[in-house]
Structures are given as C-alpha cells and as structure tokens.
Amino acid sequence: MSLFEQLREEHQALALLSVLHRSGYAGAANSRILADYLEAIGLGALPEVVTARLERLERQGLVKLSLAEDIRVVTLTQRGEEVATGKREAEGVRRPGRDNPY
Template identity: 45%
Template sequence: MKNEADIFQRVNAEHQALEILRVLASDISGGKSNDSVLGSYLEHCGMYADPEVLCSIIDLLERSHLVRTNRVADYLVVALSDEGERVATGKQMAEGVARPSRR
C-alpha cells in the first residue's frame, strides 16, 4: 500500500506542477501570481496542496528554471519563464512536471 500512496503523491505533484505552469501561461494571470492565489486555484481544480507541498512544488519549478520567484511582504510572487511556458504548452518536457494531454 505504501508504494501506491507514494506513486499517487508523485503523480499528483507532477499534475499540480503542470497546472501551476498552465495557469501562469494563460492570459488571465499575466504570467505571474502569488503562492496564496496558486494554492486556492489548485484547490478549486480539485488538486489541493497544503502550503508545505505547494512550496516544494514551486521550489522544484524554480530550480528547473520554469519559474522565477520573488518574496513581497507575506507573499511569494511566482513568474513564468520562457522555458516554463514551453513546458506548459507541451513543447518541452521537464522532470517533475506532468506532460499536458492532447485535447
């Protein structure tokens, strides 16, 4: 059972990472948002991530050069990079991020 839980958590985190990139790549976000809004957005999509998990996903995306972050007051502002946009649209793959399905 533990293995199944580990697999589910990994796959879920990969889909959460993709969804963060996709919303940042959409016209509605203007290419950036903050950690609080991103967390609420994931919850709205049925992909809730507790703050610690969300922070680790954003950290992974930053280490992979898919986003840039900047702390402003109590918020972590997350901005999409060009590479992150390519991953969000399926033109490029990245470790730890699910590949978008063809729609």
C-alpha cells in the same frame, strides 16, 4: 513515494505552469492564489507542499520566485511556458495532452 503521489505531484506542477501561462497577468500570480487554484481543481495541498512544488519549479528554471512584502510572487519563465504548452519536457511535470484540463 507511491505512484498516486507521484502522479499527483506531476499534475500539480503542470496545473501551476498552465494557469500561469493562461493567466493574462504577464505569467505571474501570488502563491496564495495558486494554492487556492489547486484546491479548486481537486489538487489541493498544504501550504508548505505548494511552496515546495514552487521551489522545485524554480530550481528547474520554470518559474521565478520573488517576494512583495510577505507575499511570494511566482512568474513563469520562457522555459516554463514551453513546458506548459508541451514544447519541452521537464522532470516531475506531467506533459500536457491535447485536452489539458488545466
């Protein structure tokens, strides 16, 4: 993996956690909205790539994935909130700076 690809993945992971943290909907959103959000901020990815990112975040205990009919629902965990706010670090997730744009 190139440095650019690694940085992009780390930024995508941080952006996903950050938007869930700020969402105002109990830290939850569906994967389609999250994919659209990544596209809107210039971090877009194919649906299968977004799914892979979310599954990795779940394996790390940062989000919980569930299904509502055919829609994947993503919920931020306490640990995920701590990573999104910079209180904790997680492998593969960019650490937020003071001016976190996500």
